[in-house]
Amino acid sequence: MPPAMQDQPQRAPEAGAAFDAIIVGAGFAGMYMLHRLRGLGFTARVYEAGGGVGGTWYWNRYPGARCDVESMQYSFSFSEELDQQWDWSEKYAPQAEILSYANHVADRFDLRRHILFDTRVTAATFDEAAKCWRIETDRGDNVSAKFCIMAVGCLSAANHVPFEGRADFQGPIYHTGEWPHEGVDFTGLRVGVIGTGSSAIQSIPIIAQQASALTVFQRTATYTVPAWNEKLTPEYRNAIKADYPALRAKARARPTGFYFPFNMKPALEATPEQRTRQYEEAWQRGGLPFLGAYGDLLFEKAANDTIAEFARDKIRSIVKDPTTAELLCPHNVFGCKRLCVDTGYFETYNLPHVKLVDVSKTPIERFTAGGIEVNGTEYPLDAIVCATGFAAMTGSFDRIAITGRDGRTLAEKWRAGPRAYLGVATAGFPNLFTITGPGSPSVLASMIQAIEQHVDWMADCMAHMRDIGAATIEPLQADEDDWVEHVNEVSKVSLRSTCNSWYVGANIPGRPRVFMPYIGGFPVYVQKCNEVMTNGFEGFVMEGGDIGNEMPRVRLTERWRVPLDIEVISPAAVAARRVPVV
Ligand code: FAD
Ligand code: NAP
Numbered sequence: 001m002p003p004a005m006q007d008q009p010q011r012a013p014e015a016g017a018a019f020d021a022i023i024v025g026a027g028f029a030g031m032y033m034l035h036r037l038r039g040l041g042f043t044a045r046v047y048e049a050g051g052g053v054g055g056t057w058y059w060n061r062y063p064g065a066r067c068d069v070e071s072m073q074y075s076f077s078f079s080e081e082l083d084q085q086w087d088w089s090e091k092y093a094p095q096a097e098i099l100s101y102a103n104h105v106a107d108r109f110d111l112r113r114h115i116l117f118d119t120r121v122t123a124a125t126f127d128e129a130a131k132c133w134r135i136e137t138d139r140g141d142n143v144s145a146k147f148c149i150m151a152v153g154c155l156s157a158a159n160h161v162p163f164e165g166r167a168d169f170q171g172p173i174y175h176t177g178e179w180p181h182e183g184v185d186f187t188g189l190r191v192g193v194i195g196t197g198s199s200a201i202q203s204i205p206i207i208a209q210q211a212s213a214l215t216v217f218q219r220t221a222t223y224t225v226p227a228w229n230e231k232l233t234p235e236y237r238n239a240i241k242a243d244y245p246a247l248r249a250k251a252r253a254r255p256t257g258f259y260f261p262f263n264m265k266p267a268l269e270a271t272p273e274q275r276t277r278q279y280e281e282a283w284q285r286g287g288l289p290f291l292g293a294y295g296d297l298l299f300e301k302a303a304n305d306t307i308a309e310f311a312r313d314k315i316r317s318i319v320k321d322p323t324t325a326e327l328l329c330p331h332n333v334f335g336c337k338r339l340c341v342d343t344g345y346f347e348t349y350n351l352p353h354v355k356l357v358d359v360s361k362t363p364i365e366r367f368t369a370g371g372i373e374v375n376g377t378e379y380p381l382d383a384i385v386c387a388t389g390f391a392a393m394t395g396s397f398d399r400i401a402i403t404g405r406d407g408r409t410l411a412e413k414w415r416a417g418p419r420a421y422l423g424v425a426t427a428g429f430p431n432l433f434t435i436t437g438p439g440s441p442s443v444l445a446s447m448i449q450a451i452e453q454h455v456d457w458m459a460d461c462m463a464h465m466r467d468i469g470a471a472t473i474e475p476l477q478a479d480e481d482d483w484v485e486h487v488n489e490v491s492k493v494s495l496r497s498t499c500n501s502w503y504v505g506a507n508i509p510g511r512p513r514v515f516m517p518y519i520g521g522f523p524v525y526v527q528k529c530n531e532v533m534t535n536g537f538e539g540f541v542m543e544g545g546d547i548g549n550e551m552p553r554v555r556l557t558e559r560w561r562v563p564l565d566i567e568v569i570s571p572a573a574v575a576a577r578r579v580p581v582v
Contacts, residue, residue, distance in 0.1 A: 023046040254522065392505070441525050
């Protein structure tokens with residue numbers, strides 16, 4: 001049972017209350033939205049399915065869970081005091097510490113009194129006559145609000161694969177994204193892990209330390225780069241804190257929304273020896289910045305082949321059994337699926353009690369009472385860990401009945417793939433905002449930065465509507481269509497669109513294949529959002545109010561006026577040069 005369902009505190013349902021905004025979700029997005037709206041004098045109610053704040057970091061408590069964007073950057077940037085006072089203990093903070101941080105933010109900014117936990121929003125319906133959203137929850141709440149803000153998370157709807165015989169298995173089955181709060185002790189157990197994405201890669205080395213036998217079921221081999229995680233010294237933290245705003249500003253100007261040394265030069269112009277040296281240096285620095293070894297790695301297949309081969313050689317040099325090493329070698333585009341960052345992942349396969357089972361050609365047939373069957377062989381297990389990921393980007397939207405104008409549902413509108421203008425709003429659904437929605441950089445950027453930029457923009461938009469007395473805002477269909485096409489066109493420039501990743505919904509059978517995040521780069525996207533605002537919310541239609549005269553007052557969005565520095569926006573610049581930003 002998911003942890004939040006265990007001990008729901010009793011409370012009376014809220015009936016008939018009206019708010020300026022309902023916010024769905026109390027991860028970093030919902031928390032920051034609440035903070036900003038309250039600061040602007042709006043009334044807001046947050047509903048959160050979990051029993052506490054933190055979203056991802058509330059749910060994903062599997063062993064080894066931690067961020068893979070460096071902690072000093074994977075954090076809110078809106079409060080200089082918060083930045084100065086919070087001390088991250090490690091280069092990549094563990095889940096518990098990030099959750100403490102979320103709780104600290106909730107306390108510090110007094111957020112909890114407007115959040116109702118253990119409450120899942122089940123329906124959101126736009127009332128055209130009253131021009132408001134009517135929201136229902138699984139706790140019987142029935143409230144209304146002018147704005148409905150979806151802060152439901154891009155990676156929050158766990159993918160529970162309907163394996164045949166699932167109910168037959170006699171032991172416990174866990175999903176990494178819904179991990180029991182009390183933790184799991186695998187000591188002496190025979191454990192099976194399904195999946196080799198980021199969650200599996202973080203948890204496998206730790207589970208292997210406890211389990212008597214570990215069997216990993218791998219469908220697609222994964223590229224992963226060592227984290228070289230370490231404790232942060234006070235000197236290091238102080239050096240960053242001495243000019244934190246400068247680091248934050250540099251981060252915003254990067255395509256990924258976080259700062260790391262980036263080499264603009266093309267791999268294909270270097271000699272093989274130079275490339276090997278460069279890759280080795282980048283490998284020794286570790287983490288996601290490994291992809292910044294050259295500027296063309298995600299754009300030119302021949303360049304990508306060079307880094308992919310380097311990574312395969314690393315696997316072969318670490319994993320002692322040649323058959324296992326070859327199975328662990330990915331043959332798709334390097335960085336096409338989300339790159340993983342690990343601590344001791346490949347080394348784990350050198351342990352005598354760890355076995356790798358290839359399920360790429362012969363899929364998992366069924367769960368049995370005592371294990372998992374593949375290709376006629378039963379692997380005996382006491383516990384199964386499904387590290388099978390998420391219905392990414394749109395999964396949490398699918399789980400709410402969202403109805404806009406003319407009774408049209410979002411599920412219907414997004415059946416062939418999500419359609420949203422700038423990823424913040426979708427035509428036919430007035431006053432519905434989607435934080436890090438499909439069509440925005442979201443999961444391709446450091447997500448807290450992406451969240452903050454969206455929230456600031458949305459809050460400014462709502463304040464402007466109040467200034468002019470506007471009742472509703474929604475995208476114009478034509479502008480939305482242009483944006484969706486632009487997102488799609490830019491994605492084709494990148495090799496990232498070429499494999500069966502969750503970016504394109506291909507991790508789950510039956511989902512439409514659409515490249516969902518915007519790959520043109522964070523600064524290019526931010527500039528577009530800023531232009532839309534300063535041009536009076538170009539591409540949107542507002543109803544009611546004195547629309548003609550008053551240009552929007554830029555309040556919170558001001559801090560996102562980052563100069564486009566061509567030197568540091570390389571991949572975005574490449575994409576934007578070939579496919580103009582609409
Ligand atoms: P979430 O944190 O997912 O929060 C959404 C919340 O909405 C959840 O609490 C959920 O319960 C709630 N919710 C959803 N539907 C409903 C509903 N119908 N009713 C009520 N509540 C609802 N990103 C990075 O940039 N760097 C990283 O290092 C990184 N590491 C990650 C590690 C893991 C294990 C995972 C899964 C993701 C990671 N991410 C990382 C992405 C991460 O999701 C974001 O960084 C960020 O935490 C998202 O915040 P959010 O508030 O948008 O969404
Ligand atoms: P994921 O990357 O989608 O990985 C899921 C894994 O399960 C894949 O290996 C997938 O194989 C496998 N799988 C799914 N269905 C299967 C089936 N029916 N049979 C066999 N295997 C199956 O999910 P995730 O690891 O939870 O990560 C999701 C995202 O969350 C990451 O990409 C990242 O953005 C974020 N995250 C970050 C960190 C971090 O380091 N900070 C940690 C965890 C998660 P295929 O590849 O073949 O589909």
